[in-house]
Structures are given as structure tokens and as C-alpha cells.
Amino acid sequence: MSSLCLQRLQEERKKWRKDHPFGFFAKPTKKQDGSLNLQRWEAGIPGKEGTLWHEGVYPLTIEYPDEYPSKPPKVKLPAGFYHPNVYPSGTICLSILNEDQDWRPAITLKQICLGIQDLLDSPNPNSPAQEPAWRAFSKNKAEYEKKIALQAKQYSK
Amino acid sequence: MARQSNIVRIVGNDSYEKLRSTKCLLVGAGGIGSELLKDLILMEFGEIHIVDLDTIDLSNLNRQFLFRQRDIKQPKSTTAVKAVQHFNNSKLVPYQGNIMDSTQFPLHWFGQFDVIFNALDNLAARRYVNKMSQFLSTPLLESGTAGFDGYIQPIIPGKTECFDCTKKETPKTFPVCTIRSTPSQPIHCIVWAKNFLFNQLFNAETNPNLNEEDEEENKDWGTTDLDEINRIRQETNELQELQNIVVSQQENRIHEIIEKLFVHDINKLLLIENLWKTRTEPTPLDITNIQNVSDEPSKKLNLSEIWTINDQVQQLVHVTKKLMKRMPKEQNHIEFDKDDQDTLEFVATTANIRSHIFNIPIKSVFDIKQIAGNIIPAIATTNAIVAGLSSLISLRVLNLLKYAPIKSPTDLNMAFTAKASNLSTNRYLSNPKLAPSSCNCPVCSKVVRGVVSVSSTKYASLTLQNLVDLIKDKYEYTDEISVLDTKNQRLLADFDFDDLLNKTLNDINLTDGTVIMFTDEDEDENGLCHKPLELYLDITETLPTGLDIRLPELEIPLVKAITSEEATAEEEEELSVEKNLTEENIIVLDEEEPSTKKRKIELEDEQAAKKTKSEVEDVIELD
Numbered sequence: 001m002s003s004l005c006l007q008r009l010q011e012e013r014k015k016w017r018k019d020h021p022f023g024f025f026a027k028p029t030k031k032q033d034g035s036l037n038l039q040r041w042e043a044g045i046p047g048k049e050g051t052l053w054h055e056g057v058y059p060l061t062i063e064y065p066d067e068y069p070s071k072p073p074k075v076k077l078p079a080g081f082y083h084p085n086v087y088p089s090g091t092i093c094l095s096i097l098n099e100d101q102d103w104r105p106a107i108t109l110k111q112i113c114l115g116i117q118d119l120l121d122s123p124n125p126n127s128p129a130q131e132p133a134w135r136a137f138s139k140n141k142a143e144y145e146k147k148i149a150l151q152a153k154q155y156s157k
Numbered sequence: 158m159a160r161q162s163n164i165v166r167i168v169g170n171d172s173y174e175k176l177r178s179t180k181c182l183l184v185g186a187g188g189i190g191s192e193l194l195k196d197l198i199l200m201e202f203g204e205i206h207i208v209d210l211d212t213i214d215l216s217n218l219n220r221q222f223l224f225r226q227r228d229i230k231q232p233k234s235t236t237a238v239k240a241v242q243h244f245n246n247s248k249l250v251p252y253q254g255n256i257m258d259s260t261q262f263p264l265h266w267f268g269q270f271d272v273i274f275n276a277l278d279n280l281a282a283r284r285y286v287n288k289m290s291q292f293l294s295t296p297l298l299e300s301g302t303a304g305f306d307g308y309i310q311p312i313i314p315g316k317t318e319c320f321d322c323t324k325k326e327t328p329k330t331f332p333v334c335t336i337r338s339t340p341s342q343p344i345h346c347i348v349w350a351k352n353f354l355f356n357q358l359f360n361a362e363t364n365p366n367l368n369e370e371d372e373e374e375n376k377d378w379g380t381t382d383l384d385e386i387n388r389i390r391q392e393t394n395e396l397q398e399l400q401n402i403v404v405s406q407q408e409n410r411i412h413e414i415i416e417k418l419f420v421h422d423i424n425k426l427l428l429i430e431n432l433w434k435t436r437t438e439p440t441p442l443d444i445t446n447i448q449n450v451s452d453e454p455s456k457k458l459n460l461s462e463i464w465t466i467n468d469q470v471q472q473l474v475h476v477t478k479k480l481m482k483r484m485p486k487e488q489n490h491i492e493f494d495k496d497d498q499d500t501l502e503f504v505a506t507t508a509n510i511r512s513h514i515f516n517i518p519i520k521s522v523f524d525i526k527q528i529a530g531n532i533i534p535a536i537a538t539t540n541a542i543v544a545g546l547s548s549l550i551s552l553r554v555l556n557l558l559k560y561a562p563i564k565s566p567t568d569l570n571m572a573f574t575a576k577a578s579n580l581s582t583n584r585y586l587s588n589p590k591l592a593p594s595s596c597n598c599p600v601c602s603k604v605v606r607g608v609v610s611v612s613s614t615k616y617a618s619l620t621l622q623n624l625v626d627l628i629k630d631k632y633e634y635t636d637e638i639s640v641l642d643t644k645n646q647r648l649l650a651d652f653d654f655d656d657l658l659n660k661t662l663n664d665i666n667l668t669d670g671t672v673i674m675f676t677d678e679d680e681d682e683n684g685l686c687h688k689p690l691e692l693y694l695d696i697t698e699t700l701p702t703g704l705d706i707r708l709p710e711l712e713i714p715l716v717k718a719i720t721s722e723e724a725t726a727e728e729e730e731e732l733s734v735e736k737n738l739t740e741e742n743i744i745v746l747d748e749e750e751p752s753t754k755k756r757k758i759e760l761e762d763e764q765a766a767k768k769t770k771s772e773v774e775d776v777i778e779l780d
């Protein structure tokens with residue numbers, strides 16, 4: 001990992017400490033030796049109030065590559081997460097997390113977390129990442145909403 | 158000696174005497190290193206220490222001219238020293254080892270040298286030596302080549318740009334979506350074939366259920382529980398089934414593998430209509446291509462030509478059979494290797510069939526070998542030129558050329574091939590003056606650096622809290638500081654994490670040679686805090702009596718607490734320039750050491766425009 005990556009990650013932690021949205025959490029994970037791994041974080045994203053998602057807090061893992069902040073972190077929900085833009089493995093398809101699209105080195109952890117919270121309730125039907133949720137979302141809203149509500153319960157706080 | 162009189166004639170008697178008492182370190186005895194060693198000996202440096210980790214490989218021999226066939230598998234450093242003895246007039250000291258091993262090469266060992274020459278092939282070691290040179294303020298001559306391109310950069314710590322002042326571009330990676338569902342270039346299909354498919358089939362340790370730590374492409378098939386999504390389960394099982402066919406060597410079922418990958422999976426993708434609104438739909442492989450496969454071994458195919466789809470399928474079946482037969486002999490684990498013809502042809506044919514399906518141009522096996530093997534040929538001539546420049550400029554760095562004296566370090570020049578920088582087509586080398594260190598550099602500008610020396614008895618009982626207290630006291634920190642082990646990249650303590658504070662340094666494996674960074678967590682009312690402090694941990698018996706720990710005497714200035722916004726805004730601007738220039742020649746992928754990196758420099762000369770230039774290791778050879 002470059003010095004730039006390390007220094008920037010420390011700064012992200014500082015910024016998050018000073019200012020993060022209500023109901024969210026984010027912290028580096030522990031390594032086996034008891035120290036903290038700044039390149040791998042865990043976070044929780046609350047569903048937006050007034051949406052089908054609001055009951056849940058959805059767990060994220062955020063992995064920062066050595067080339068961060070030139071390259072974006074890899075952000076994942078749990079494997080099998082039901083959402084049109086989430087791959088079966090949990091990898092999230094979101095343009096700000098894509099080096100080829102809208103990733104910019106200045107994007108902060110807070111912006112990423114808020115971006116994902118937005119995505120939960122406003123899927124992008126044009127970049128499907130899994131078939132079941134995408135199909136239900138485009139063809140069978142009732143079934144889709146039922147599944148979302150169920151999932152929210154599963155991740156309720 | 159004729160040679161001696163030449164060097165004396167160039168530098169004069171006084172400088173020659175200085176040269177004879179100069180001690181230099183040469184890191185790397187490979188492509189550039191072999192050339193440099195010869196040059197430094199001809200210049201009659203007093204003492205040359207040579208470090209290289211590697212042993213000699215057959216593919217080195219075409220350009221690493223100090224080595225012969227009989228030297229294969231011998232250490233490069235010692236062999237190089239033996240090879241030059243007959244024309245040597247310097248004291249030569251070879252070491253086989255990793256330059257980043259602080260036990261074998263602690264900071265004070267680096268401290269004995271007047272100048273360091275880098276002739277390295279990877280980014281991590283370059284960064285490490287750069288940092289050591291910054292710790293010691295020892296001049297460093299950095300160099301690299303890639304094919305016909307190359308550069309040298311003298312680094313005068315504290316005065317001129319360091320290795321990390323300019324951004325190093327790393328190879329491009331591809332989003333999962335592109336690799337899995339919507340490839341649009343040959344490289345996407347090659348990544349799919351090499352990194353995903355090949356592993357799934359020929360590495361029985363790749364359990365599709367448990368591959369979280371695997372490469373990106375694999376991850377997307379990983380699923381743990383949540384059986385509500387049957388499709389994923391099914392997909393996972395299907396993959397396991399394909400691997401079973403390979404492991405149990407059911408040759409008669411190879412066609413099932415091909416059908417699954419190139420017909421069924423494509424049909425499934427087609428069901429997701431939205432993917433194809435703005436893209437051309439893929440066309441599943443025509444089943445007759447599979448039915449047409451004969452049992453006859455395929456005719457002799459030319460590796461530099463583009464084969465028909467029928468030939469691709471035929472050859473795929475043939476080579477899959479061969480790989481299946483190898484499985485039991487190789488513990489059901491075959492790795493892709495560009496020089497292993499079976500694995501290469503498997504990857505080439507599957508990538509090409511996938512390309513065909515997605516209306517992407519097909520490539521020859523030879524082309525795919527270059528792309529999949531990430532190869533840029535190493536050119537002996539480039540290495541020789543770069544080594545020559547590096548040794549020549551060292552005379553100016555050491556200020557031994559009386560007719561070209563250095564008044565300021567920024568009088569020195571760097572050099573790089575003009576072609577690599579897109580600077581000029583009619584000039585081979587550009588040699589702008591060195592730039593002063595960048596104020597945004599995380600290595601040379603944004604930290605204060607020093608050595609903390611601890612006696613071994615003190616070390617045995619010193620806790621992290623003790624050390625933190627000593628530092629707070631000495632450098633007048635008001636409140637919390639965070640502690641980071643930058644060598645092993647782990648956070649040891651901060652405002653929200655104090656588990657380790659009461660452990661001894663030894664308990665938490667902060668050993669001799671570790672580099673520890675202390676960061677001020679508090680900012681004053683003006684948004685200022687102490688500049689980060691980086692200390693090299695030196696466990697030593699040489700402290701004066703009565704002293705068991707010594708912190709360096711340093712002024713730690715106050716700086717703005719959060720700075721990344723402006724820095725990154727600037728960076729983005731640079732990035733966009735860079736992208737325009739290099740989009741075409743970026744090669745991928747997943748190798749640990751990127752084989753091509755681009756680095757940016759700012760030119761001070763007439764153009765003053767932002768250009769790129771290519772740096773690089775002296776890469777693996779085309780054999």
C-alpha cells in the first residue's frame with residue numbers, strides 16, 4: 001500500500017468521526033493480531049425513512065485497494081442480497097464505485113454510504129446485476145415489494 | 158592502466174581520489190543492474206555493494222550479459238560479482254536478499270553509502286528504497302525501462318522530487334459487470350477465460366462456495382447462505398459440476414462444458430433484456446460447431462493466425478482433454494502459465510469463442526499470449542542506455558565534474574525517452590532539470606521523519622502507551638495521537654481504539670526496523686494540527702550510557718488538519734490529462750506487480766505542459 005493510501009484512509013476515519021449521517025456506522029475491521037485494518041471496513045446503512053427499506057440496517061464491507069484513492073473501494077452487501085443492482089456475491093453496481101465511470105479520488109466514505117442508501121430505494125433498472133430482483137422489480141412490483149419488506153425485517157436493527 | 162587514466166582525465170585527480178573513496182549501493186543485479194555494475198566498475202567507484210533477491214533464469218540470459226547458461230539457478234548478486242572480477246578495480250560486496258528485509262538491511266546499514274542506485278523491477282521495493290533514502294538524506298538514482306522506453310531520475314532528499322512525488326499509474330482493472338456480463342473488448346474475454354474460467358475448472362481448490370478471498374471475477378459466483386435465491390445456488394452447483402467433469406476426466410462430457418458456457422449461460426444473459434437495450438446482443442455459439450468436433454487431433458494450426466470458430470472449438474476440446482489428463486498428476490491444480498501451451502491454448506480458445514459470441518474481434522494465440530502474459534519485451538539496449546545515464550549523472554550528483562558544477566540540486570537533470578513522454582518524435586531523450594519536491598507528496602513533504610533508538614533492555618519493557626507518552630511530551634502534542642505501523646499497514650491506536658496501548662512493542666510485533674507513524678488527532682481552533690511524524694524503530698546497543706531511549710530532535714510544524722480535498726481536486730485534473738494520453742496503451746490486469754506503469758512528470762522546460770512518461774521494470778522476456 002502506498003503512503004498516499006494510508007494517509008488518506010486515516011483522514012477518512014477522521015472525517016467520519018467529525019461528521020457522519022445519523023444512523024450510519026463505519027469502522028475498520030480488526031486484524032488477527034488485534035490491530036485495525038484500515039483497508040477493510042465494516043459499515044451499516046439504515047434504510048430511508050418512509051420507504052420499504054426503513055426497518056433495516058444493511059451491513060456493508062468496504063475494501064480499499066492499494067491504489068486507493070486512484071481506484072475506488074470495493075463495496076459489498078451480504079452475498080445473496082436482494083436488489084436489482086447487487087450481484088449475487090453482494091458486490092454493488094454503482095457508478096461512483098466504478099473506476100471507468102464516476103469514481104473520483106475526492107469521493108468520501110460519507111458520500112459512498114449516502115449513495116448506497118439512495119440506491120436501495122431507487123434501483124437503476126438499466127444496470128441489472130442479478131436476475132430475480134431485477135425481474136420482479138420490472139415485471140412484478142407486488143412480489144418485489146414483498147421481498148424487500150421481508151429482507152428489511154431480516155436486517156432490522 | 159589505460160582505463161584509470163581515462164577516468165582521471167575526465168574527472169581530474171582530486172575527484173578521482175574522491176571516487177575511489179566513494180561507497181555505493183546497487184539495488185538489483187538484473188537487466189539494468191548488470192549494466193550498471195559494469196559501468197560503476199569502469200568508473201572505479203571505491204566500493205560497490207550489490208543486493209539482489211533473485212536467482213538466474215534462462216530467460217535472463219539474452220540481456221543480462223554477466224550470466225551464462227552454467228549460472229542458471231545461481232544467485233544474481235554473487236554470480237555478477239564473480240563475472241566482473243577480471244576487470245574489476247573496486248571492492249565488491251554481494252548480498253542475496255530482499256532489500257526490504259530490515260533484519261538483513263537495517264537503516265544504519267543503508268547509512269554507510271554515499272549514493273544509492275536503484276535497478277529494480279517492482280514498485281514496492283522502489284518505494285521502500287526511496288523512503289530509506291529520505292530517512293538518511295542519501296542521494297538516490299532511480300531508473301527503469303519498458304521495452305524501448307526508459308528513464309533515470311536523481312533524487313536529492315529534501316531538495317528535489319522523490320519517487321513518490323509523482324503519481325504512479327497502476328494497471329487498469331475491469332468492473333465485474335464487464336467481465337461477467339457485458340464484455341466489449343478482447344481483453345475482457347481474456348480476463349474472463351484466464352482469471353475466472355480457467356481457475357474454476359482446473360483448480361479443485363477453487364470451491365465456488367468458499368471463494369471470498371479469490372480474485373474479483375470469482376467472487377461474483379460466491380454465495381454463502383440465504384437459500385432464497387435458488388438461481389445462484391443452481392449456478393454454483395452447475396460450476397461445481399463442470400469442475401467434477403474435469404476432475405473425473407469424463408472426456409465424453411467436454412461438449413457439456415462448452416454448451417453450458419457458450420450456449421446456456423449466454424441464453425440466460427439474454428433474458429436480462431435491459432442489458433441489451435444499448436448494446437448488441439450476444440449470439441450463443443451455434444450448436445453445430447460443437448457437434449462437428451471430430452475425434453481426430455486437430456490439424457496443425459498456426460499460432461500467429463486467426464483461427465475459424467470451428468477450429469477454436471476443435472482445439473478447445475483437444476486441449477481440454479490434455480489438461481484433464483494432467484489433473485491427477487498435478488494434484489488437481491493447474492495454474493495458468495503463458496509458457497504452458499495447454500493452458501495458453503485453453504485460455505485463447507475460450508476467450509476467442511466468447512469474443513465471437515459478443516461480436517468482438519478474435520485474436521491469434523500469439524497475441525493472446527502477450528496480453529495474458531502481460532509482456533513487454535525487455536530490450537538490452539534500453540537497459541544499457543539507462544544504466545549509462547544513471548552512472549554518468551551520479552558524477553554530477555556527487556559533484557565530481559569540475560566543469561559542470563552543481564550549485565543547487567535543481568541544476569541536475571533527469572532523463573527519459575522522448576517517445577515515452579509523447580514529447581517529441583524526432584528526439585530520443587529529454588532531460589529536464591529536476592523539480593523541487595512536491596508539497597503534496599505523502600512521502601517527502603507531508604511527514605516529518607526521524608529515528609527512534611531504543612536499547613534492547615528498554616525495548617523489552619516498553620509499552621505502546623509509554624512510547625506515545627514520550628512522544629506527546631517531547632513534541633508537545635496536546636491530546637490524542639494515532640499510531641500506525643506503516644511497514645505492516647496496521648492501525649495500532651487511535652481515538653476510538655486503545656486495546657493495544659498496554660502491550661509492549663515486542664508483544665505487538667513492532668520489531669527492529671519497523672516504521673511507525675504518529676498522527677495528531679486533534680486540531681486547534683484554526684484547524685491546524687501537528688504534521689504526521691514517521692519514526693524508524695532502531696533497537697540498538699550503541700546509545701550513550703545512561704540513555705535507554707532517544708527521540709530525534711525535530712521541529713514538527715503545524716499544518717492544516719484535513720488536506721485531501723484540494724490535493725485530490727488537483728489530482729483529478731491531472732488524471733484527466735493522463736487518461737487522454739494513455740487510454741490506448743493500458744494493459745491489464747491482475748498480476749501482483751504491474752508490468753506497465755506510467756508516471757507523470759512536470760516539465761520545467763519550454764513545453765511546460767503536462768506529459769506522461771513511462772517508467773518501468775525490466776520485465777519478463779518473450780522467449
Ligand SMILES: [Zn+2]
Pocket residue numbers: 318319320321322323594595598599600601602
Ligand atoms: Zn516526494
